[in-house]
Amino acid sequence: MEEFSESYRAHAASVRAYLRRLVPVQDLDDVLQVVFTEAWRSRQRFDPDRSMRAWLLGIAHKRGVDHLRARAAPTVSLDVVGDPPGHDGRIDDQALADRDQLRRALAELPAPQRQAIELAYYGDLSQREIAERLHVPLGTVKARTARGLHRLSALLAAA
Structure with missing residues (x-):
């Protein structure tokens, strides 16, 4: 001892x-x-x-x-995290307004078009991957995406 x-x-x-x-x-x-x-x-x-x-x-x-x-790694829910600041360190009000306008316009799209666009842009999936995930033909995904983007453009221009 x-x-x-x-x-x-x-x-x-x-x-x-x-x-x-x-x-x-x-x-x-x-x-x-x-x-x-x-x-x-x-x-x-x-x-x-x-x-x-x-x-x-x-x-x-x-x-x-x-x-x-x-040890459990400390995590923070994304719902609690604030929006990133703008280039000058302050919250960019215009970016927040644009994002809100885009969300409202997406909500006005028919569900199949909105789903195809969200999977492509927010889910970062290719059109082939979207077709596999949704169990629809590739041409259907292309048509939904094209029609959805055209309608989205019109909704955003009207706002």
Whole structure:
């Protein structure tokens, strides 16, 4: 037990410094404790002809990576995220107005035309992929897209 205390006093600072690069500060002490607990439990595997510091840093690396993998990545719903700012850092009111006008015009299209356009422009699908997804002939997708874009152009020009 004395050897463990000695090892902790001698190497805790360097293990902590190493972990600081991997682990968030708020989790640092927890992971440090895991490292030294594992070192104590697996002390019979330590080769005294090798460096104690290097052995501990190897354990620290593995436990730090394990800790990062176990954490859930923070995510934010796209509904909560605001619109991106304009080129000058402010919200571009005209872009918001244009987008709103486009949404209203799309809503006025017949459903098959709107669906083909949305899959092409927002879904980034080719016309062949749209045809496969909707289980319709390729010519039908082309006709719906062309008619929808023509009608959309007229709706936007009238607005």
